[in-house]
Amino acid sequence: MVQVLLYLHVLGAIMMGFYLALPFLAARVEALPTGTGQFGFLNVLFALNRVGQLALVISFLSGGYLVSKASYSVLWMVLSVVLFLAIGAVSGILGKKMRVALSDASGSGIKGQIGSIRTLSTVVGVLFFLTVTVMKFPNLF
Template structure:
């Protein structure tokens, strides 16, 4: 059973790897021609954000099982939970900003939401990088 949960945990982490690319992809939105091009690209990013959120839930639950079967420092467990919850919260906020930007199919509302999407995606990318680093070195604490 441990191998199944480890597989789910790693699969979730691989799917969340999108958050490392999200800051660069969000920066590309403004380089596209306004209108349908930006709308379509942002719609894809919105769908990938949903996949990342699902992967976050899978990793969180499978990680809870794995932590229960192992011996990890309490500081490491608290940091892992805080980082994953922060990624979940910020990805939800980015999803709302994307949804607001996609409210008009002509793409006219994208420009007003793009700054916050880019900023939040950068923070999510940094938090995910810190999470991966923390997961790789659990016994440093």
């Protein structure tokens, strides 16, 4: 059972790897021609954000089981949970901003939201990087 959940945990982490590329992809939205090009690209980023959120839930649940089967420090467990919750919160806010930007099919709402989308994508990318670092080096905490 542990091996199956470890597989799901790693698979979820791989699926969330999109968050490392998201700041660069969000910056690319501005470089595209306004209108349908930006709308289509942001629509893909919105769908990938949803996949990342699903992967986050899978990793969180499988990680909870894996932590119960091993001994980790309390600090490491608290950091892990806080980072997972922070990624969930920021990616949820990011999804809301994307949904607002995509509310008009002509792409006219993107210009007003792209600044916050870029900022939030950078924050979620940094949080994911910190999460991977904390997961890789649990003995430091």
